[in-house]
Amino acid sequence: MRPSAAAWSFLIVVALPVLLSAVYNILATERFSAHASFVVRSASSGQSGGDMLDTITGSVSSGSTKSDSYIVRRFIESADLVRLVDENFGLEKLFGPDRADLVQRLQPWARFEDKIDYWNRRTFSTYDNTSGILTLEIQAYSATDARDVADFVMSEISSLVNRLSHQARETSYAYALQDLQEAENELRNAQQRLKHFRVANNIANPDSSAERDDLLIYELNKQIAEEKVALDVLQQNVAKPGPNAEVLRKRIDALTRRRDALREEIGSQDGGTAITAEVMSDFDELRLSVEIAKTRYVSMLDAMESARRDAEHQQRYLAIFSRPYAADQAEYPRRIINVVLTLIASILLWAIGRFIIQMIRDHRQ
16 A cells, blocks of 8 residues: 555655654754853942842842843853953864764854854853843853853953943043042132232232221321311410421321322222222132132032942942852753654644645645
8 A cells, every 4th residue: 555645745744854853862962051140230239228139139129230231141142252262262172073063063164253153052141120130051062161161251241340330430430530620720720810919919918908008097097186186275275386386287297198198099089090999809809719619629529529429339240149060961952852843843844734735726626
């Protein structure tokens, strides 16, 4: 009895692929896996008051840095990491013809882009949005190779996180430092202008100088008044005052000239030059600029301290709670699963083909 077309198609589409899959999975080179679990955290997470589970797992609410975790995942797949692994281990030595079968090996003529694709087939990472946990899996054809490569990758990830932390701190700190330096220069320049003004006008403090001038005018007016009183008394009591009255008049004239000259000097009488008034105005303006510069400098000092605290909170670190180890048993290939999946796919393909053929036959009839 000859086999029907359906039987032949079943043998070709289903039986043969399953048989080939079973043979290959028996002969395929075993792959060992090294796993690691870790979380990227920030220093500010210590202030969140989370419980021990949050601290261990790196819960997002306890300071896990989601964006940095995604950066780490991209780094695991990046050409930079592939180049580092290739330089330190040699991808041909890890995955070349001497270590793997014909199907799984990295071909000797592989380009660097091919190496990146092969690396991403032997490296897997996942990120849990709830806990913030990153998991890493490195596959190799020996347990020690998988562990050593995984340790190296974890070391590079730690270096990357440290660089991110340093960059975040420097960025947060740099702007505040620049503002502080500008405020310091502004204060120094304002103080220098005030110093040059004092030297140019030969005064230590215009306020003190003005007070002294006012006090001197007051004393001169007081002496003029006393001398005038003495002259009036002398003229009323003596018919011919004589030389004493002349002396008093000359003294009154001298005091009056001195007072008027001082008033003209400070610009406070009869359209004087107003030199001291201008000096006082310029001094007040310079002194105000110094005070403003001091206020800004103090404010920048506070901002600098705040930026320093923020920079400390920007610090990242890698919390590793499951380190890679050399497995005793190979994890791949998963022979039974692979054969079963091949069987299911083949049966589905065969059934779909038979269904299409039957529909075509029915349509022709």
